[in-house]
Amino acid sequence: DSGVTQTPKHLITATGQRVTLRCSPRSGDLSVYWYQQSLDQGLQFLIQYYNGEERAKGNILERFSAQQFPDLHSELNLSSLELGDSALYFCASSREGQYNSPLHFGNGTRLTVT
Amino acid sequence: AQTVTQSQPEMSVQEAETVTLSCTYDTSENNYYLFWYKQPPSRQMILVIRQEAYKQQNATENRFSVNFQKAAKSFSLKISDSQLGDTAMYFCAFRLFGNEKLTFGTGTRLTIIP
Numbered sequence: 001d002s003g004v005t006q007t008p009k010h011l012i013t014a015t016g017q018r019v020t021l022r023c024s025p026r027s028g029d030l031s032v033y034w035y036q037q038s039l040d041q042g043l044q045f046l047i048q049y050y051n052g053e054e055r056a057k058g059n060i061l062e063r064f065s066a067q068q069f070p071d072l073h074s075e076l077n078l079s080s081l082e083l084g085d086s087a088l089y090f091c092a093s094s095r096e097g098q099y100n101s102p103l104h105f106g107n108g109t110r111l112t113v114t
Numbered sequence: 115a116q117t118v119t120q121s122q123p124e125m126s127v128q129e130a131e132t133v134t135l136s137c138t139y140d141t142s143e144n145n146y147y148l149f150w151y152k153q154p155p156s157r158q159m160i161l162v163i164r165q166e167a168y169k170q171q172n173a174t175e176n177r178f179s180v181n182f183q184k185a186a187k188s189f190s191l192k193i194s195d196s197q198l199g200d201t202a203m204y205f206c207a208f209r210l211f212g213n214e215k216l217t218f219g220t221g222t223r224l225t226i227i228p
Contacts, residue, residue, distance in 0.1 A: 002158070033216075042205060042219055042220040043205070043216075044218075045216065088157060094214060102149060102161045103214075105159035105160075107157065107158050108159075
């Protein structure tokens with residue numbers, strides 16, 4: 001158990017809809033990262049938050065947004081969903097300042113857009 | 115931008131044998147970290163081993179070891195005495211010093227044959 005909790009585990013929705021994915025980081029971790037893993041692909045970095053503020057942005061679509069709340073949990077919002085958004089979405093967390101510390105991943109949310 | 119390349123999409127090996135997974139990366143920076151993550155069918159991302167670029171000694175973790183060739187920008191993973199539980203996708207990942215973003219390769223699907 002990595003200590004990172006993601007909900008829900010599975011999500012099935014229709015094109016054009018909007019969904020919210022939730023992540024609770026490990027206790028004491030201030031940074032949260034979101035990654036997207038499409039079928040048989042590597043993980044693509046979407047966005048990072050540190051202590052409530054956006055720290056780095058990757059290949060995140062404008063239809064997607066995220067935030068980190070005062071209690072450090074994070075939400076990834078995906079809107080105007082398309083079939084190609086179907087993927088596994090991972091959240092990871094780490095402690096600030098320990099650049100060699102590994103990212104600890106949650107078990108992911110499997111999003112299926114029909 | 116940094117890139118990570120895993121040239122072996124799939125590999126299989128008999129149980130108890132040794133297998134080596136390849137990874138190359140491209141960067142103009144000198145200080146960075148390298149990781150191998152394992153993703154079993156449960157889809158969880160599990161850290162296998164990590165290497166600091168400033169360390170010449172290759173990292174080892176029980177049956178897992180790396181061959182880090184900094185000049186060649188190569189970071190291969192060797193699994194000794196392979197076990198059925200080693201069956202998984204293996205991802206090589208790169209992280210710059212001072213940057214918490216991980217860049218992943220596309221993965222190698224490893225199957226251990228009984």
